[in-house]
Amino acid sequence: MRNNRASGWKKGAVTVLIAFACALAGCGDEVNSAATSIAFSHDDSAFQTVSDDTRTVTIGFAQVGEESDWRRANSDSIRDTFSTDKGYNLLFEDAQNDPDTQISDVSRFIQQGVDYIVLEPIVETGWDKVLQEVKDAGIPVIVADRQLTLEDDSLYTAWTGSNPDLEGKKVCAWIHAFAEKNHLDESTFQIGVIQGTIGSSPQIGRERALREAAAKYRWSIAGSEKGEFTQAKGREAMDALLKKYPDINIVYCDNDNEAYGAIEALQAAGRKIGTDIEHGEIVIVAFDGAEKALKAVQDGLIACDGECNPLLGPKIEKIIEALKDGKTVSKIQYVDENIYAQNDDISSVSIDGVDYPVTPVTDELLESRVY
Ligand code: GYE
Numbered sequence: 001m002r003n004n005r006a007s008g009w010k011k012g013a014v015t016v017l018i019a020f021a022c023a024l025a026g027c028g029d030e031v032n033s034a035a036t037s038i039a040f041s042h043d044d045s046a047f048q049t050v051s052d053d054t055r056t057v058t059i060g061f062a063q064v065g066e067e068s069d070w071r072r073a074n075s076d077s078i079r080d081t082f083s084t085d086k087g088y089n090l091l092f093e094d095a096q097n098d099p100d101t102q103i104s105d106v107s108r109f110i111q112q113g114v115d116y117i118v119l120e121p122i123v124e125t126g127w128d129k130v131l132q133e134v135k136d137a138g139i140p141v142i143v144a145d146r147q148l149t150l151e152d153d154s155l156y157t158a159w160t161g162s163n164p165d166l167e168g169k170k171v172c173a174w175i176h177a178f179a180e181k182n183h184l185d186e187s188t189f190q191i192g193v194i195q196g197t198i199g200s201s202p203q204i205g206r207e208r209a210l211r212e213a214a215a216k217y218r219w220s221i222a223g224s225e226k227g228e229f230t231q232a233k234g235r236e237a238m239d240a241l242l243k244k245y246p247d248i249n250i251v252y253c254d255n256d257n258e259a260y261g262a263i264e265a266l267q268a269a270g271r272k273i274g275t276d277i278e279h280g281e282i283v284i285v286a287f288d289g290a291e292k293a294l295k296a297v298q299d300g301l302i303a304c305d306g307e308c309n310p311l312l313g314p315k316i317e318k319i320i321e322a323l324k325d326g327k328t329v330s331k332i333q334y335v336d337e338n339i340y341a342q343n344d345d346i347s348s349v350s351i352d353g354v355d356y357p358v359t360p361v362t363d364e365l366l367e368s369r370v371y
Pocket of ligand 1: 067068069070071145146162202229254255256257287288308
């Protein structure tokens, strides 16, 4: 794993830093490679674009967009963590869900001479070229939230975020446990899927888990529509699913905002939402666990919600602090997440031998929810 570099720092300070790091680390290879990258990576004009203050760490943050409650909470967490007060210069770029724009944003960070790049990639693929350029410039990349598919994993230093496959497995295990508890014939399940941004890791992982569970438990996946992780598209997707597959009895939403849209569409169509499948109610499941969604769980509109924690700022900061101190960090760092339902009829789900408790949504939980 590569060490930190300090391109935005005064060159004199860099020398001091390297001397200090050498004293601490015995001038190991990692420190030497950091020194090499500092020497060649930027011309003088690039240096002028970042603060000259030796205490300032410049972070180029490549955000996905503003599509969901999750994303807004995530952006707030990043802004709160990397504040000016704490000595950060945060260059925040919002790609508005356009993968090409996001690649340009990352490329621009190289010209701007940032110290670190934090990337929350819209889609998994297409990153090899620009991340090679970033690596050649000696800038450490911390990937957060969504994952990447790369030829060469040395193109990033560390990743932190959720495990969408596990989230999907938990929600599917809940559906199966719910069926068993209520003696439902699972071969009657007709599932409509509202898909998140195609090619994004949460869309890929959550739906992979669904396909596996469907094969195992004999569920039918009636059809899928694109919801792009937004409420408006979620509503359109639900309308389309209802038209094409009126017998749907479960709606699998790749995130909460799509579920809000699905609820609107189902209510407008006069369809009942709930868990009484045998009497025509439609079961909705979703992901993220935003406060509004947990309220919908409490109200019986979302049957089960797999949490996905957006508060990644402090975790990313810890990684950057460690890199600044010349420490090696774990390459992959998952965050812990819950699963929520209206009550504790199903008290836990088991995945690969591990039990995950199902948390019932209470008023206290809703009051304490920070996103
Ligand atoms: O589930 C969704 C957001 O990447 C985990 O992106 C994130 C997802 C989250 O738009 O609400």
